[in-house]
Amino acid sequence: MGMKSKNERFAGAEMTFTIETILKDGQALQSGTSHYLRDNFTKAFNVKVLGSDNKMYNPFGTS
Numbered sequence: 001m002g003m004k005s006k007n008e009r010f011a012g013a014e015m016t017f018t019i020e021t022i023l024k025d026g027q028a029l030q031s032g033t034s035h036y037l038r039d040n041f042t043k044a045f046n047v048k049v050l051g052s053d054n055k056m057y058n059p060f061g062t063s
Helices: 040-044
Strands: 015-022 028-038
Touching: 028 040
Parallel strands: none
Antiparallel strands: 015 028
C-alpha cells in the first residue's frame, strides 16, 4: 500500500492511498484506491450533521 503524491491524488482529496499488484511481466496494476476527502466535499454540497454538543458540522468523508 502506498500514498499518492499531490499531483497523482484524487482532485479535492486530502490524501489518496493505493494498492498495486506487480504482474508477471513486471507491469504494475492498480488494484484499489481509497481517498480521504476530509470535509471538502461536504462543504461544497452543504452537508451537515448534528454533533453531540448540538452544533451543526460538516462531516469528514472517504471514498
